[in-house]
Amino acid sequence: MQSGKEANEMEQNYVFEARDLSRRFGGKRALEGVTFGLGPGHIAGLLGPNGSGKTTLIKLACGLIRPTAGEILVCGSAPCPATKAETAYLPDVACLDDRMRVRDLIKMFGEFYANFDPERARTLINDLGIDEADRLRTLSKGNREKVHLVLTMSRNARLYLLDEPIGGVDPAAREYIIRTILGNYQPESTVLISTHLIADVESILDYALFLRDGQIALQGDADALRESRGQSLDELFREVFKC
């Protein structure tokens, strides 16, 4: 934990920050009083069971929905076209047109995002053994997800928001995903991985945000949490969210 003074000095530096952030849907509370700040160079976990508000938080960061109260800031600004250019978002549901060929998707991302690196995407796609001429729908579900991850990680963004990137993939695919995320590590960028499958990503996280019923139940440096609790993040998760 940082002292107040250090925290103030860090403030200018946050890549992703929430201040007393709340969001309601009708009368239903999705997020309430969420506060955190992530500086550059982190790979952080947004950890919580289904319905805890993870996707709501990510949608707020992308400017897809607006806060009911409080603030969400990307590189110090509320979501706007400039922050969207700096935010690479991998949604939790497939949203690419599966009739498209992989090479056309690469082209489309290049036209959409000035910071997209088509060469990096091609290299990673080739490493997967996927033919660029293939249409997305002819690929396996796991490969479709990997293609989308590759497209997302091939942007030179400041903030990467990965919503459930390893939902139900096999161990080899998990390893590919982890390797891709680590291979893309940039000291000036921050990656936030939302998941309820903590054991799968535990070793690559350096910060954990536990979300329960729309509120931060626990947050901190991953190794500091392990040290003080003598538990893995996965065990801690089971304890925090015990029914």
Add this chain to the structure above:
Amino acid sequence: MGWDFDSRQPIYVQLVRQLTQRILTGVYEPGSRLPSVRDLAQEAQVNPNTMQRAMAELEQAGLLHTERTSGRFVTDDEALLSDQRQQLAATHIAAFFRQMRALGYEPEEALALAKRQGGE
């Protein structure tokens, strides 16, 4: 040699231990250049900041040193390496006697047993 982590313990502590082991057993030879933090993090599948922290600790201990432009190197200080090797040996020996005592062997008996088996 693979990397293996118990996620109930801080990962940087385990990295320090496993990197030290690699240095003392010559997997990373004295005076040789280490792979980059990024490559090592990817190989071990850990966070690069955690790897960096472990490296900093090993620099503190003198086992590694950074040369501004050319990267990070294993020490070639044989005295230091041999000292560290002895320290590691001491912890293994202490663990051996602790476990033998748990089995009901006094240190002299444990030593006698070890000698007999070692001679085989």
